[in-house]
Structure formats: structure tokens, C-alpha cells
Amino acid sequence: MEHCPQCKQKIRKLNPHRMCKHKVTVLEIMAKADDWVVAQHGHGIVVNGVAVRAPYRAEAHASRLVWFGLAEHGAPRSGMYRITQEGRNFLMGTHVVPRIIWCKDGVVVEEHSQKVAIGSVKNVVLDKEYWDNYSSYQRSYANP
Numbered sequence: 001m002e003h004c005p006q007c008k009q010k011i012r013k014l015n016p017h018r019m020c021k022h023k024v025t026v027l028e029i030m031a032k033a034d035d036w037v038v039a040q041h042g043h044g045i046v047v048n049g050v051a052v053r054a055p056y057r058a059e060a061h062a063s064r065l066v067w068f069g070l071a072e073h074g075a076p077r078s079g080m081y082r083i084t085q086e087g088r089n090f091l092m093g094t095h096v097v098p099r100i101i102w103c104k105d106g107v108v109v110e111e112h113s114q115k116v117a118i119g120s121v122k123n124v125v126l127d128k129e130y131w132d133n134y135s136s137y138q139r140s141y142a143n144p
Contacts, residue, residue, distance in 0.1 A: 014104060016100045019068060024091075027090070029052055030071060030082060035048070040058055067108055068098070068101065069084065099112040
């Protein structure tokens with residue numbers, strides 16, 4: 001593993017996060033709830049006390065929606081999320097987000113220059129190009 005020449009800290013890889021159909025599904029559930037929802041680790045989101053089936057790892061998708069600016073997180077460790085106005089605009093097709101983002105400690109440190117709208121991610125079943133090139137999307141990062 002490489003080390004930073006100045007601080008000698010290990011240089012770690014930042015994994016890419018992209019907007020995908022699963023995040024769109026979670027965002028749609030939030031939009032229908034029109035209030036705070038509780039995203040769970042598995043396949044569920046609790047809306048008004050009722051568990052709704054969601055894509056697997058719903059909580060991870062919800063937290064990434066926060067990084068894209070499409071949702072907001074409630075109190076720490078609450079698992080509560082709510083759609084933002086940008087999220088509503090994204091669902092309506094009037095807002096775009098970066099194709100890929102890279103985060104460190106929950107903060108976006110880099111964005112892909114290409115933007116995507118809901119029409120280019122909602123019904124994509126398999127994004128072969130993304131997964132074939134996944135390693136090239138990883139970024140090295142070290143704290144200076």
C-alpha cells in the first residue's frame with residue numbers, strides 16, 4: 001500500500017458511488033411518505049409505522065442519497081431520512097446529479113463531471129460499462 005510522502009499516512013482507495021435504480025426506488029418511497037422514514041439494514045423502510053419493501057440495503061442507499069443532496073438524515077444513529085426539494089425535482093426530471101461521487105468520512109470529496117437525470121438511471125438493469133471499469137473509477141486519497 002502506498003504512503004503519503006509528507007505525512008506517511010496510508011493512501012487508501014475511495015470507492016465510487018453512483019446514482020442507480022435502487023437509490024431511485026428508495027427516493028420514491030421517501031417521496032410517497034412525505035415525512036421522515038426509517039431505513040433498515042435489510043429490505044425494508046418503515047413509513048408511518050408500516051414496513052414497506054425496499055431494495056436490499058435500503059439504509060445504505062438512503063445514506064448515499066444524502067451525499068447526492070437528494071435526502072436528509074435525521075438525528076445521528078436514528079436511521080431516519082427525508083426527501084429534499086432537490087430529491088423531488090430529481091424525480092420530476094428537473095434536477096441532475098453527478099454520475100459518480102467519491103466520499104471520505106461521509107463528505108463528498110470529488111464528483112464526476114458528467115451529470116445524470118432520472119431517465120438515465122431509473123430502469124437500468126445492468127450497467128455493464130460501470131462494473132467492467134469499476135477499478136478505474138476508484139480514487140487514491142490521503143489526508144495531507
